[in-house]
Amino acid sequence: xxxxxxxxxxxxxxxxxxxxxxxxxxxxxxxxxxxxxxxxxxxxxxxxxxxxxxxxxxxxxxxxxxxxxxxxxxxxxxxxxxxxxxxxxxxxxxxxxxxxxxxxxxxxxxxxxxxxxxxxxxxxxxxxxxxxxxxxxxxxxxxxxxxxxxxxxxxxxxxxxxxxxxxxxxxxxxxxxxxxxxxxxxxxxxxxxxxxxxxxxxxxxxxxxxxxxxxxxxxxxxxxxxxxxxxxxxxxxxxxxxxxxxxxxxxxxxxxxxxxxxxxxxxxxxxxxxxxxxxxxxxxxxxxxxx
Amino acid sequence: xxxxxxxxxxxxxxxxxxxxxxxxxxxxxxxxxxxxxxxxxxxxxxxxxxxxxxxxxxxxxxxxxxxxxxxxxxxxxxxxxxxxxxxxxxxxxxxxxxxxxxxxxxxxxxxxxxxxxxxxxxxxxxxxxxxxxxxxxxxxxxxxxxxxxxxxxxxxxxxxxxxxxxxxxxxxxxxxxxxxxxxxxxxxxxxxxxxxxxxxxxxxxxxxxxxxxxxxxxxxxxxxxxxxxxxxxxxxxxxxxxxxxxxxxxxxxxxxxxxxxxxxxxxxxxxxxxxxxxxxxxxxxxxxxxx
Numbered sequence: 001x002x003x004x005x006x007x008x009x010x011x012x013x014x015x016x017x018x019x020x021x022x023x024x025x026x027x028x029x030x031x032x033x034x035x036x037x038x039x040x041x042x043x044x045x046x047x048x049x050x051x052x053x054x055x056x057x058x059x060x061x062x063x064x065x066x067x068x069x070x071x072x073x074x075x076x077x078x079x080x081x082x083x084x085x086x087x088x089x090x091x092x093x094x095x096x097x098x099x100x101x102x103x104x105x106x107x108x109x110x111x112x113x114x115x116x117x118x119x120x121x122x123x124x125x126x127x128x129x130x131x132x133x134x135x136x137x138x139x140x141x142x143x144x145x146x147x148x149x150x151x152x153x154x155x156x157x158x159x160x161x162x163x164x165x166x167x168x169x170x171x172x173x174x175x176x177x178x179x180x181x182x183x184x185x186x187x188x189x190x191x192x193x194x195x196x197x198x199x200x201x202x203x204x205x206x207x208x209x210x211x212x213x214x215x216x217x218x219x220x221x222x223x224x225x226x227x228x229x230x231x232x233x234x235x236x237x238x239x240x241x242x243x244x245x246x247x248x249x250x251x252x253x254x255x256x257x258x259x260x261x262x263x264x265x266x267x268x269x270x271x272x273x274x275x276x277x278x279x280x281x282x283x284x285x286x287x288x289x290x291x
Numbered sequence: 292x293x294x295x296x297x298x299x300x301x302x303x304x305x306x307x308x309x310x311x312x313x314x315x316x317x318x319x320x321x322x323x324x325x326x327x328x329x330x331x332x333x334x335x336x337x338x339x340x341x342x343x344x345x346x347x348x349x350x351x352x353x354x355x356x357x358x359x360x361x362x363x364x365x366x367x368x369x370x371x372x373x374x375x376x377x378x379x380x381x382x383x384x385x386x387x388x389x390x391x392x393x394x395x396x397x398x399x400x401x402x403x404x405x406x407x408x409x410x411x412x413x414x415x416x417x418x419x420x421x422x423x424x425x426x427x428x429x430x431x432x433x434x435x436x437x438x439x440x441x442x443x444x445x446x447x448x449x450x451x452x453x454x455x456x457x458x459x460x461x462x463x464x465x466x467x468x469x470x471x472x473x474x475x476x477x478x479x480x481x482x483x484x485x486x487x488x489x490x491x492x493x494x495x496x497x498x499x500x501x502x503x504x505x506x507x508x509x510x511x512x513x514x515x516x517x518x519x520x521x522x523x524x525x526x527x528x529x530x531x532x533x534x535x536x537x538x539x540x541x542x543x544x545x546x547x548x549x550x551x552x553x554x555x556x557x558x559x560x561x562x563x564x565x566x567x568x569x570x571x572x573x574x575x576x577x578x579x580x581x582x
Contacts, residue, residue, distance in 0.1 A: 003294075004301060004310055010294065017338030018521075019295055023308035047308030064492065201355065201521060228519060228527035230309075230492060235526010236519035265569045273567030276560035279553075 009043050009051060011058050013233035016202045020058070020231065022048050031125060035117040037170055042125045048231065050125055052093060054118070054165060058231045062126065065095055068196075069129075070266040071227040071274065072239055073099035076159050076194040077106070078256045078271060079241065079248060083158045084108070087186070089145035089174065091163035092118030095129040100161070101137060102261040109138050110157075114170055116142040146173045152186040160187060162195035167206060175210060180217035180242075189245045193219065197240040200226060200281055202233055207240065208284060214242045221248045224281065225274040227265070300334050300342060302349050304524035307493045311349070311522065313339050322416060326408040328461055333416045339522065341416055343384060345409070345456060349522045353417065356386055359487075360420075361557040362518045362565065363530055364390035367450050367485040368397070369547045369562060370532065370539060374449045375399070378477070380436035380465065382454035383409030386420040391452070392428060393552040400429050401448075405461055407433040437464045443477040451478060453486035458497060466501060471508035471533075480536045484510065488531040491517060491572050493524055498531065499575060505533045512539045515572065516565040518556070 004010065007028070010021040022045040030050075031042035043051040049062025060068065073096050077083045084107045086100050092113035100109045113119055119140065123130045132138060141148070149160075160183050164171040173179055174195070183193050193214075198206050207224065214222050219242035229237035241248060256268040277285065295301065298319070301312040314337040321341075322333035334342040340353025351359065364387050368374045375398045377391050383404035391400045404410055410431065414421045423429060432439070440451070451474050455462040464470055465486070474484050484505075489497050498515065505513050510533035520528035532539060547559040568576065 003297070004303075006294070008310065010310075010312075012295075015338075017314035017336060019299065019301075019310075019312035019314075021301075021310035021312065023310075045308060047306075201519070226519075228492070228517075228525070230525040230527060234519070234521040236521060262570075264571045267568075267570045267573065269567035270569055273564035276564030277558075278556045278561055279558045280555045282558065 009045070009053070011053070011056065013202065016233055018233060020233065022046075022051060022061070022231070031121060033117060033121070035115050037115040040117060040121050042121065052122070052126065055169070057166065059165070060093060060095065061231050064230050065129070066264040067227055067229050068237065069095035069099050070263050071225055072096045072161055072163055072194060072196060074256070074263065074266045075225055075239070075271050075274065076161065076192045076241055077103050078252050079243075079250055080158050080192050081190055081246075081250060081252070085157045086110070086159045086161065087112070087157045088161045088163055089149065090114070090165070090171070091161065093122040093126060093129050094119060094133055096161055096163045097138060098129060098132040101132040101135050104260065106137060110141065111139065112141045112143055112145045112148045114142070114144055146179055146182075149179065149182040149186050152182075154185050155188045157186050158188055158191055160191070160193045162193070164196060166198070175206070175213070177213035177216045180214050180219065184218050184244055187244045191244040192241060193243075194239050194241045197224065197238045199232065199234040199236055200224065200238050200278065201236055204281070204284055207238065207281070210240050211285060214240070219243065220245060223248050223275050224277060224285070226276070226278070227274055300336070300344070302344070302347065304493065307524055309524060311524065313337075313342060313352070313522070322412065324408060324412070326406050328406040331408060331412050333412065343413070343417065346460070348457065350456070351384060351386065352522050355521050356420070357555040358518055358520050359528065360386035360390050361554050362516055363387045363452055363454055363485060363487060365547070365554065365557045366516055366530070366562050366565065367452065367483045367532055368394050369543050370534075370541055371449050371483050372481055372537075372541060372543070376448045377401070377450045377452065378448045379403070379452045379454055380440065381405070381456070381462070382452065384413040384417060384420050385410060385424055387452055387454045388429060389420060389423040392423040392426050395551065397428060401432065402430065403432045403434055403436040403439045405433070405435055437470055437473075440470065440473040440477050445476050446479040448477050449479055449482055451482070451484045453484070455487060457489070466497070466504070468504035468507045471505050471510065475509050475535055478535045482535040483532060485530050485532045488515065488529045490523065490525040490527055491515065491529050491569065492527055495572070495575055498529065498572070501531050502576060505531070510534065511536060514539050514566050515568065515576070517567070517569070518565055
């Protein structure tokens, strides 16, 4: 049993009694700032490249953020028949936005992040994630995503991506039935919502409550996308995808097979595979409403 | 950034510059013994139940070992048309053996573990993993698995499961082409080999070298099974499955759907899903031989 010295960044997942650590280079912490919303820090790690944290929680590393960002965008965009108008709530590091804009069908990607500093820090320390920020289809706004959706015109978006932090602090409202109901209204008939939904192993209760809230808000069909995310607690993460009127079986598989852009994790096979429910989750979700 | 006190067990994955920790209860370490082969320890953790380590590396916890044990057994057994004779190399904690013996078709499951103490410690501290040890179909032997396979009669097994520790120390030979060639000989015509193959993210080189060695040994078809395993480095693990003469497409899906035993992770959908190759792995494996 060894103890880690001060050359490590450690995040404790108190609810799981587990911790994950990354070894830092001699540079250590290369940025730190307290915004009106949160504490943003950037570290240089030995094997995972740069690390972005908010309030001490890992947001992303250079090495493995492709898993999360690809799975937050491509499954939803290849399920919608014609995703032209995309809204991202949160997503300040701009990695999801970059993936969204790889789809040539997308005419407009609007991002509403509450803390402009997250985006500015990303532009400075994670420029590769922000390389699509200057795309003319990208519209970056900084403000309250919950209010934005509440005030958005009806049926104005094809896909809404909730790329939020954990359901505590400023992001808590992004997991509520009232917010989902506003999203439903803001989505067009074939509209799809996808939201990060924590670890299937550690946060099953949250997953179930999201299902209940999405059904309560009126979404027709719901699916959990499973994917590995080594730097998040348990290394196993999920996104929950829900559709307004069309069932989630509309995967444009041919298009995904011939996607005109490179990916590192996502492909058509992974798309389908990510929706397979582990037995324990299948049984737990069976209790949340009609299949 | 916080430091962990002495109430945590920590495993460092030096090659990844990462570490994983579990918080211990007041009981802390409840067993420790040095065998001729290795150091075996058992801890009581706060949220993951009991923890078994060998030489300081996490082997399993009560909470999440079902992922690994189910994926090391059921995909191979539901791919073989009639798995009657199973050989397990390693597997001293007996969790894989228990899963194998859930299949009524299995007539004999022989396990060859080099260190009898691993099994004795498991019987004492993880009795639920050992509940099939007294099954009359179970044959526990303690000795060198490499020599056992070399001296085994030809075509004597339907499925061989290599449930080993990492490819260092006593287990290194279990990742060699010579060992795989002996396995091939010991397998019947429809025979299937499955071996734990580390993290797709962190140990891609090992995965590729296993592919090359399996092809070199004469295996016809190879597939990687991906699954989450929170307590192993990166939280993302794999098994590599290879077949002697029949292609790996022979999944008995109907049988898996109607499996006469409970599981917590594995089901027919997960079986198929686990074989989907992430784009980076698909591209890397394309270089190791004919598809």
